Structures are given as structure tokens and as C-alpha cells.
Amino acid sequence: MIRLEGALYPWRFRLVLLLLALMVGAIVWRIVDLHVFDHDFLKAHGDARSVRHIPIPAHRGLVTDRNGEPLAVSTPVTTLWANGKELQAGKAQWSALAAALGQEPKGLAVRLQANAEREFMYLVRGLTPEQGQRVLDLKLPGVYAIEEFRRFYPGGEVTAHVVGFTDIDDRGREGMELAFDEWLAGVPGKRQVLKDRRGRLIKDVQVTQNAKAGKTLALSIDLRLQYLAHRELRNALVEFGAKAGSLVMIDVKTGEVLAMVNQPTYNPNNRRNLQPAAMRNRAMIDVFEPGSTMKPFSMSAALASGRWQPSDTVDVYPGTLRIGRYTIRDVSRSSAPLSLTEILIKSSNVGMSKVAFDIGGESIYSVMQQVGLGQDTGLGFPGERVGNLPNHREWRQAETATLSYGYGLSVTAVQLVHAYSVLANGGRSVPLSLTRMERKPDGVQVIPEDIAKTLQGMLQEVIEAPGGVFRAKVPGYHVAGKSGTARKVSTDSRGYRANAYRSLFAGFGPVNDPRIAVAIVIDEPSKGGYYGGLVSAPVFGKVMAGALRLMNVVPDNLTPPVESQATALNAVKGGRI
Template identity: 80%
Template sequence: MKLDGALYPWRFRLVLILLALMVAAIAWRIVDLHVFDHDFLKGQGDARSMRHIPIPAHRGLITDRNGEPLAVSTPVTTLWGNPKELIGARDQWAALAKALGQDAKALTERLEQLAGREFTYLARGLTPEQGQTVLDLKIPGVYALEEFRRFYPAGEVTAHVLGFTDIDDRGREGMELAFDEWLAGVPGKRQVLKDRRGRLIRDVQVVQNAKAGKTLELSIDLRLQYLAHRELRNAITEVGAKAGTLVMLDVKTGEVLAMVNQPTYNPNNKRNLNPAAMRNRALVDVFEPGSTMKPLSMSAALETGRWKPEDRVEVAPGRLQIGRYTIRDVSRAEGGVLDLTGILIKSSNVGMSKVAFDIGGASIYSLMQRVGFGQDTGLGFPGERVGNLPNHREWRKAETATLSYGYGLSVTAVQLAHAYATLANDGRSVPLALVRQEQQPEGVQVISPSVAKSIQGMLQQVVEAPGGAFRAKVPGYHVAGKSGTARKTSVGAKGYKEKSYRSLFAGFAPTSNPRIAMAVVIDEPSNGTYFGGLISAPVFGRVMAGALRLMNVAPDNLPPPVETKTADKEALGQGERI
């Protein structure tokens, strides 16, 4: 009897041939991969072991106008773990938690939940020494990354201007956010070999070098910032105020020399941070500016040519009825008559209203718009508000009067300081800047130079005349300015809050050649006094005095030198011989 295979010998041969072909193909493929196409195997091997590790790039330096560092990047260590590997080292978790300063139970629960993953952060932002302490434990599955963390040497003094970065070193507030692309560096790449457990075998090469961020030089003068911060903080404590703001500008260049707010915060330690303290009130908070608007309304009156500084207005009996609305003066004028300078010195709402009725609300609106109210300042600061400058098709008496003495509109402290800088700069408005300017900007003439000069002299009298805001005086210098007291509106209801005020003072110095303009706003003083001339003017005077000396501005109000008689040379000689 024959086998079944013997009946069909060609089948057996066919199988042998197929097997032979398969062996030959495999052999050829082996030869091909090892001799002719060895790059394929190399590429596949590299794909499983070659890795690109990012090289962190440190963020650009932020300095003040004199090169003092305001924000620097310091190297820190970030520890990460591979839970799949850490599962095999349970007996070392307690030691790991202790080294990390974490709760052992919480760390255990987290690693157990992530047991199926290959990556989790263990701790970020450690000092290199702290990171090395953990690495020295040599726990399988614990690895380190080099990163950078932002540090702010001035702390709370510059917090509202600079803002801060998040844990990934990206800008989140202030200038850090506004100039994030400028400051952020470009990470590099390093090629390394790792085994299948992710352990580093060999550092191959640097593929791309890290590129550091660019330096940002601000217009802020750190000396003036410290001075303003100290005086504002002391004033807020002394009068029991809710908050406060101070803005200082360079009259000629429009640079912001100092910008401080209270309350503030420490950007180096954001634990238990109060969101209200993070607000840059100088640019975000809007308010009715009160009597600080009267010099601008007076400028509009002088521009029309209908009024001159010596013109007089009847203000008796200190109140003015407009329908159901009554305008009142706080200070009574002797004789019931005031000239235009007297209206500013006495801060007469009645006198200012009568002038405004004559020139019309549209004239006042036009000038206030030209100096920048109701418009963006151009600083590019995140969250900046433009305020509100109302315009009416028909200006009624009540609307005209309230606008003339600073109600019915809203401004920021920066806008208020900018308006006074424009008056100080002979009516020329220059763009504001938070970055140091290499050249003086051109500016735009928005108020007649002759009108601006007249207002400068009138505002000097407001400070220096008897009964004026004498608390704003600076020894050795002529100072010009105007106080204001504004009632606060009620949130969620119509009208104003009872016994709730903002105290304001805005001005510039020295009057002979103005260099610095400043606005001070103190919110809700609670010591029983709230007038701007009593609360904000002293802060203005102290800060302005320090700023003028720090900037080496020559005094313009020194007493004349006292002539002393020189002794006769012969008599002096005889006296010496005696």
C-alpha cells in the first residue's frame, strides 16, 4: 500500500520550494538590513532609545530705568516620577514623601491612582539643593528637570507694575503678561540615549541651543517707587483708608516714574493671596475726579476768550438752585465775589458752574476729550480701563455744571496725572510710556500755551495763597496743584453712599519749569476727615519733595541770600595781631 504523499509527489516538492523561498527571503532581508539598508535598523533603534530633552531658556531680565533688576529668573529643580517604576519601590515612598516635605498618605494615594501612567510631577520649583537631596535617595522612577522660576527683588513695591508668571514661567499679570513674547526665551534641544526604562545612558549632543529672553527696561525709577510706596502706605495706615493710589509722571517724556497702590501683595509668595490686592488700581479703578477737574474747565473758559483770570463771579450765598438740584459750596467767599483764581482756591462749585453755563458744556467736553479722558492711554497694560466721558446732544444746566466740577464722568488715576502733565507741559500732550524712552516724543498741542501758562500760575496760587492747599507745599520749590473730594457712588443702587469719599490731589512741580506731575487718590479715609487738601495733599508734598531731590531738580523758590558785612581788612589784621 502506497503513502498518500507518494500519490502526488509534486505537492511535496512544491512545499519544499516554498519553504526554501521563504528561508531565502528571510536570509536576503537579514543581509539587506545589515549590509545594504543598515540605516533602517539604526533609525528604528534610535526611535526606541534616542530622545530629545528640552533645554530650558531663562526669561528676560526686567530692570528699572537705571538698570536695577526688578524681575530675574533663577534656576530651580522640578522632580517628576514614573508611577510604573515607583510601584516597585513602595518601601521607599515614606522616605520620598519626607524628602519632598509632603504627606506620606497623600503621596501614596496619588501614586496608586496613577499606577498605570508613566509621568507625574512630584514637586516643582525646588532649589537645586533641595532637588539633589531627593535624587540622592536613588529611588527608582524619580527624575529631575531643570527649570527657571521668576524672582522679584523689590517684592510688593513693584508688584502691580510687574505682575507675575505662572508655574510654567509664562506671564499672567502686568508687564510680564503685556511683554510675554518679548521676555520669553526659546527652549533648546539636547539629544540623549535612554534605555527602555527611561534611564539616561549617554548625552549625545546639543541639537539646538536655548535662546534667552530679551531684557525689558521700564520707565520706573526704583528709588521713586520705594519713596511713593512708603509714603502712601503710611498715609493709608494713618487715616484708616480702604485703599490708595499714587502715579508719578515725567512731564516732558510721558514716562511713568512711579506707580503704587495699596493694598499690595508679594509676588514671590502667592499663598493666601487676596485677589483684591492684585488689582492695579491706577489703571483699573475708575472714579469721579471731583474738583480736580476745575482747572481743566477753567482752561476751556480761558480758551473761548470770553473769560480772563481777573474776571469776577458772584458766588453768594454759596448755593445755586437748578430745578430740584442744589449746588453748594463748602467754603464761603468773603464779599460773595471771586475771580477765576479765587474760584480754584476756594474750590467754588457755584462759581465754576456759572462760568460753565456761559461757555457751554460742549466746550468743557471738548477740552477734556483732548487731554485724554474717556480714551485709552496707550500703555498697553492688561485690563486697563478707559473710564467714561459723557457727551450729550443737548447740554442742560445740571449736566454742564456737574461736568465742570468733576461729577458725571469717570477717570483713572493715570488719566488724571496725564491731564495735569499736559497742563504742566504748556498744553502739549505726550504719549505715556511704561518702557524707558530713548528720545523725547513730539507730543500734540491740545491746549493753547498761553492758557496753560495762565492755569499754571493759578494752580500755584491754589497751593501758596492764604487759605489754599498749603499742605502740598515743598520747601525750596514752587508747586502747583488742586485738591478734590468726591463722594463715592453706591454699588447696586442709585445715588451716593453716606459718609463715603475719595480724597484726591493732583499737581506738578517746580512751576517755573515743571518736571514731575503726580496724582494721589485715597479711598475712604475713616479718621473723620476726608477733604483732599487734608488727606492727599500731604502725601503729594512729601513724595514730591523727595522726588525733586532724588532727580536733582534745581530749587526755584529759595529765599534771597542774606548780605553780610565784610570786616575791614586792616581792622581784621589788627585783630589778628592782638
Template identity: 90%
Template sequence: MRLEGALYPWRFRLVLLLLALMVGAIVWRIVDLQIIDRDFLQAHGDARSVRHIPIPAHRGLVTDRNGEPLAVSTPVTTLWANGRELQAAKAQWSGLAVALGQEPKTFAERLQANAEREFMYLVRGLTPEQGQRVLDLKVPGVYAIEEFRRFYPAGEVTAHVVGFTDIDDRGREGMELAFDEWLAGVPGKRQVLKDRRGRLIKDVQVAQNAKAGKALALSIDLRLQYLAHRELRNALVEFGAKAGSLVMIDVKTGEVLAMVNQPTYNPNNRRSLQPAAMRNRAMIDVFEPGSTVKPFSMSAALESGRWKPTDTVDVYPGSMRIGKYTIRDVSRSNGPLDLAGILIKSSNVGMSKIAFDIGGESIYALMQQVGLGQDTGLGFPGERIGNLPNHRNWRQAETATLSYGYGLSVTAVQLVHAYSVLANDGRNVPLSLTRVDQAPDGVQVMPADIAETMQGMLQQVIEAPGGAHRAMVPGYHVAGKSGTARKATVGAKGYTENAYRALFAGFGPMSDPRIAVAVVIDEPSKGGYYGGLISAPVFGKVMAGALRLMNIVPDNLPPVESQELAVNTGTGGRI
């Protein structure tokens, strides 16, 4: 018998040729993938094994104007787990739970519910020592990553200004939120190799270095902040007040030197935090400023040219009827008052009569120029603008109420800013919560001579007989004005019964004004409610401490001859 292949030799050669072509194609593909186009296989291999682990960026340091730290970032350890790997180590779950400070039964239920997940947080924000103790247990599937946690050395004293970050180190309140992009930095990347179960095989290289956030120097002086915090807190305790705010600024540069609120909170421990305590009342709460705006109404009168400081107004009998409204004075006066006397007695009747003469429009214009009811430009999250009403036709009731501080709403920051204009000889300097290296030029919004006249009048408000003596500062001449405002009813018209805000705003020293301070105390319940009684002492104590801390030369010391005479006669005390 003859073989099939022998009868048809071309078939055999065809099969050999096809086999050779197939082998050649395979060899060519191998060469192509391994040598010529190797990126294809490498990319697919990397996709299954190469991973990029983020490198956290160090958040920028926040300091006060003198370099004292207000917010710093510290390294912490975060533990995470691969739920699938942990299922093979159930015998170690109880010990792991104890090391993490968690209840074993609850911890086991949580791991069982996440059995199919390859990533889950076990605990975040441990100290490196605490994290290492857990890792030393060598539980399969438990891993660690390095993160940063924010710490606030001044605690509750600067909480409302600095704010805080969340667990992912993102700004959530205060300057931490306002300057989040500036402080945050840029995370880096580390390239690693992992097996199919997600276990780390090799740390290959740093693909991108982390870029630390930039430092931020605030305008706050921590020494003055502590001083203001202490005095405001003591006042709230003494007078049984509900809340309070105090703001201090440098009248030359517009820098906010201190800003405190009560109640406050500890940003390092927010587990029992009440939302109301987080509110920066100095920037967010608006109120009717009462008699503290009378100096600006008086300034408008002087600027109109129709009034001089020596002019008098008859305020007898201490009340005045306008339609269905009655304007009353708290301090009764039997005779005419000059302009300084109207401020000293805080006469609503006298201020209203002046306002009727010059018109509500001129008062509105000046209040707007000094920043009442206007945007401060600070850019603080949640800051309120308030309201300064402007009417097409100014009726007597609207003119009168505006002149003595009702019908408008302002913040404590706006109030102290307005007083800084008077202290700075009528020049409006923009406010700043960050340190200013060079004083801005500002804008002249009031004639300098009128501002200087008002400075003298406000000095008399404190030092004259019957003035606000509780605001006096030993060794210095200071100026200011008290105010007492009824609280408006929330959600309805009218005012709340027996609910007041005690106010005081002023500046000093009078030889060359440097500091302006505004104090707002909400609903005092013990010892009275008038601004001259409640808020004026806080102003005096804070101003006294601030002038000394800033080494400002006293301008109200007794003459040297008087001091020597007191020593020689034995009345000056022991030496």
C-alpha cells in the same frame, strides 16, 4: 520498492525551488531593511527608545530705568516620579516623604493612587541643594528636571507694575503678562535614550539650544517707587484709609516714574494672597475726579476767548438752584471771585456759571483732548478707560456737574496724564511704562499761552492765602489742585453715606515743570476727608523727595543776601 521522489523527480525540484525563493526573499528583505531602507527600522527603534527632554529657556530680566533688577529667574529643581517603578520601593516611601516635607500617610496614598502612571510631579521649585538631598536617597523611580523660578527683589513695592508668573513660568499679571512673549524665550530640546521602563540610558545630544528671553527695561525709577510706596502707606495708616494710589510721570517723555497702590502683596509669597490686593488700582479703579478737573474747565473758558483771568464771578451766597438740584460751595465767599480765586476757593458755583456761559460741549472737547476718559495706550492688562459723557443736548445740570468733576469717571493714570499736558505747555505726550530713550514729539492740544496761564493759577492754588499749603515743597515752586469726591453706590443710584475719595494732582518745579503726580486716597476715616487735608501732604512729600533725587535745581530759594544777613545776625543757626 521504488521511492516516491524517484518516480516524480519534478516534485522534488519544485520544493527546492520554492525553498530557494523563500530564502532569497528573506535575504532580500533583510538587505533592504538593514542597508537600503534602514530609516524604517531606525525610526521604529527610535520611537521606542529615543526621547526629547525640553530644556527650559531663561526668562528675560526685568529692570527699572537705571538697570536695577525687578524680576530675575533663578534655577530650581523639580522632582518627578515613575509611579510603576516606585511600587517596587515601598519601604523607602516614608523616608522620601520626610525628605520632601510631606506627611507620610498622605504621600503614600497619593503614590498608590498613581501607581500606573509613568509621570507624576513630586514637588516643584526646590533649590538645587534641596533637590540633591532627595536624589541622594537613591529611591528607584525618582528623577529631577531643571526649571526656572521667578524672583522679585523689590517685593511688594513694584508688585502691581511688574506682576508675576505662574508655576510654569508664564506671565499672569502686570508687565509679566503684557510682555510675556518678549520675556519668555524659546525652550530647547535634549535627545536622550530610554529603556522600555522609561529609565535614562544615554544623553545623546542637544537637539535644539534654548533661546533666552529678552530683557525689559521699565520706565519706573526704583528710588522714586520706594519713596512713593512709603509715603502712601504712611498716609493710609495715619488717616485710616481703605486704599490708595499714587502715580508719578515725567511730563517731557511721558514715562511713568512711579506707580504704587495700597493694599499691596508680596509676589514672592502668594500663599495667603487676597485677590483685592492684586488689583492695580491706579490703572483699573475708576472714580469721579471732583474738583481736580476744574483747571480743565477753566482752560476751556480761556480758550473760548469769552473769559480772561481778571474776570470775576459773583458766587454769593455760596449756593445755586438748578431744577431739583442745589449746587453748593464748601468754602463760602461773600464777594466776587476772579478765575484764580474760583480755583483757590474751589467754588462749584463759580465754575458752574462759567460753564453755563461757554457750554458743556467745549468743556467735553478739552477734557477729551487731554486724555480724560480715553485709552492711555499703555496696553496694561485689565486697564479701564473710564467714561467721559457727551450729550446731544447739554442741559444745565449736566454742564455744571461735568465742570466741577462729577458725571465722568477716570483713572489715576488718566488724571496725572491730563495734568502733565498743562505742565508741558499744552502738549500731549503719549505715556509709556517702558524706558524711553528719546522724548516723543507729542501733540499740541491746548494753546501754550493758556497752559502757562493755568500753571500760574495752579501755583496760586498752593501758595496764595487760603490755598493748599500742605502741598508746598521747600525750595521749589509747585502747582496743583485738590479734590474731594463722594463715592458712588455700587449697584444702585446715588452716593454712599460718609464715603469719600481725597484727591490731589499737581506738578513742578514751576521754572521748568518736569514731574506730575496724582494722589488718590480711598475712604479716609480719621482726621477728615478733604483732598487738601489728606492727599496734599502726600503730594508735597513725594514731590520734595523726587525733585531732590532727580537733582532738579531749586527755584524758590531765598536770596543770597537774606541768607548772609541771617547768619551775621545770629538767626541762621550754628555753622
């Protein structure tokens, strides 16, 4: 007789049934629990497979000039991307896609084939919304769109070196776009959407976080003055065949940079053929020996010593001065002694050196340091250099002489114009700013006011006296300034390059109440001359004339017309007045 195993061991059978019942009960309870009590669990997992958060791009902040004119704006663009796997199913439509994108069909086909296993690849970025919609209207499987913003610069090459530009991801890469990237960038938002397993959008659910636009940045630049400076600097480079140039204009009362231009420049809206050298903001990055433009600060040290007055004279005959194995030479030789003012007018290196020997190199160094040479300007501009102002433990005659007439130190164009603004502002130094100031900053008296006023008169004579730099004159205004011509240092050997010069001019106006200081640096003029009074001084005169009129500064050098004087005299005689 055959006996069943379960009959022999009935407890085992019952145990198996019990375990099966418990397992079924647990499953049933879990189903009830998930659907009735703990339904958030299923919802969370369902959402994890279908709910997505896509970023909402933030509108980058506007950059304007001091008067609200836009210098950098963001415009919406469409970026198209593709799922390479999905696109493989629509190979027949690749030629239509290439036509809509404006690309070569063969090239696009090769790229799509190379990315066949990728789920994300960019097709094209920065299309206008209309162009992007034409591609989307083809309804190709695997082609999707992202809304982004693209930066546009209305000022183009005129403001390129100051404003800078952003990269394709809208991050600041140069200029003020880089320096104030966090201020301008804003915070992206989030949008909750439902997508199927292929990543296709099913439903736009809600905005979970609004995008926060970047803040507006108002620069100190005046776009009108920027265009004026750009035009005159460019014309000078063409006229004299120069390699490069810079011009900086500042408000002497507030320290605001009103214009900053460089040549060569570039168009930030089209950087396809951009040359790296054109991107340099030379006014803040290039350092150079400033030459005779330093003589007013050496004169300041002489006047402050109490040992010299503007009328005191120095014997400069025969126009040369031997110091060891070095010989100092004057371009304009004079047989008669020169006063301190005449030393500036004739730009006498011999006369300046003899004054410097009397007062010592340390006093000249102190004045130059006080006006900001060799110091950080505080502008925070990316890549800005501070130059070099040497301080020797022992000031020998050679170091003292060369420093007094602008050799042996290096400065930037911004430092040069800042130093002249101190003279123009009655000896008070105010911090520089590339952003618009809401109130006048506090200044520091670094040169005695009476000495600064005296130097203003001396520098006015440099332009207006017979034999002065007449090309820098401004009709209707008294202006002051000093030219300079500096040889260029050789980079591959010791000493200076032959026939390579920088032509400089720095000045301010109007003299009765200075408002604007300007510095011009023109690099390697190759035709028509190279002296600062010939090459850079006319740029100063034209830019200063236009700037003073644009700023509605009242003329201080107007001569009453002869006809008006005669009419007034006749009116008096006739009893009408």
C-alpha cells in the same frame, strides 16, 4: 502497494519547495539589505525606542527699572517627578522619600498609591538644586528630576502691581510679565539623550537646539521713586484709616511712568494667602469721579473761549445755586465775587458752574477729551479701563455744571495724571509709556501754550496763596496743583453713599520748568477728615519733594540766608569785593 502522494503529483512538491526557497531567499535578502544597504531603517527604529529629546528650559528675560535695577529675575530650580509604576517596587523607602521632600509620610503614601498606574506625576516643584540633589541621592527607582526656572521679584510688594508675576510654568499672568510675555519668555532648546525601556537615562548624546533666553525689558519705573511713593501712600492710609489708595508719577516731557503704587498690595514671592482684591492695579483699573481736580480744564475752556480772563469775577453769593430740583453748594462760602483764580483756590462749584453756563458744556467736553480723559492711554496694560467721558446731544444746565466741577464722568488715576502733565508741558500731550524711552517722543499741542502757562500760574496760586492748599507746598520749589473731594457712587442703589469719599490731589513741579506730574487717590478715609487738601495734598508735597531732590532738579524757590546777605554787604563795604 502504498504509493506516495508526492510521487503521484511531483509538480506540487517541487512548487512547495520553490516557494519555501523564495521565502528564505527573500528573508536573507532583506537581512542583507538592512545590514548592508538600508541600515538607516534599523537605526531609525532603534532610535525611536531609545533616543529621546528632552527640553532645555529657556531663561526668562530680566525685568529692570530705568536705571538697570532688577525687578524680576529667574533662578534655576529642580522639579522632581516620578513614575508611579516603578515607585511601587520601593515602598520600603517611601518614608525616606517623604522625609527628604519635607512631606507627611502618610499623605505621600496615599498620593503614590493613587497614582500607582501612572507613568508621570509631579512630586514637588521649585526646589533649590541642593534640595533636589538630596532627594536624588537616595537613588529611589522611579524618581527623576527636571531643571526649571523660578521667578523672583526683588522689589516685592513695592513693584508688584506694575511688574506682575508668572505662574508655576513660568508664563506671565499679571502686569508687565503678562503684557510682554512673548518678549520675555525665550525659546526652549532640545537635548538628545538615550534611554532604556524603563525610561532611565543611558547617555547624554548632544544638544540639538540651544535654548534662546528671553530679552531684557527695561521699564520706565525708577525704583527709588517707587519706594518713596509706596512709603508715603502707605503712611497716609494708616494715618487716615483709608480703605485703599493709588499714586502715579510721570515725566511730563517724555510721558514715562516713573512710579505707580497701590494699596493694598501683595508679595509676588509668596502668594499663599493672596487676596484677589490686593492684586488689582487700582491706578489703571479703578474708575472714579475726579471732582474738583477737573476745574482747571474747565477753566482752560473758559480762557480759550476769549470771553474770560483770570481776573474776571463771578458772584457766588450765597454759596448755593439751584438748578431744577438740584442744588449746587460751595464748601467755602464767600460773600464777595471771586476771580477765576479764586474760584480755583476756594474750589467754588457755584462759580465754576456759572462760568460753564456761559461757555457751554461742549467746549469743556472738548478740552477734557483732548487731554486724554475717556480715552485709551495706549499703555497696553492688561485689564486697563478707559473710563467714561459723556457727550450729550443737548447740554442742559445740570450736565454742564456737573461736568465743569468733575462729576458725571469717570477716569483712572493714570488718565488724571496724564491730563495734568499736558498742562505742565505747555499744553503738549505726549504718549504715556511703561517702558524706558530712548528718545523724547513727539507731542501734540492740544491746549494753546499761553493758556497752559496761565493755568500753571493759577494752579501755583492754589497752593501758595493765602487760604490755599498749603499742605502741598514743597520747600525750595514752586509747585502747582489742585485738590478734589468726590463722593462715592452707591453700587446697590441710585445716588451716592453716605460718608464715603475719595480724596484726590493732582499737580506738577517745579513751575518754572515742570518735570514731574503726580496724582494721588485715597479711597474712603475714615478718621481725621476726608478733604483732598487735608488727606492727599500732604502725600503730594512729600513725594514731590523727595522726587525733585532724587532727580537733582535745581530749586526755583530758595531765599538767600540773611547771614549771607549781611556778610556780602560787609565785604563790599570793606573793599574786599
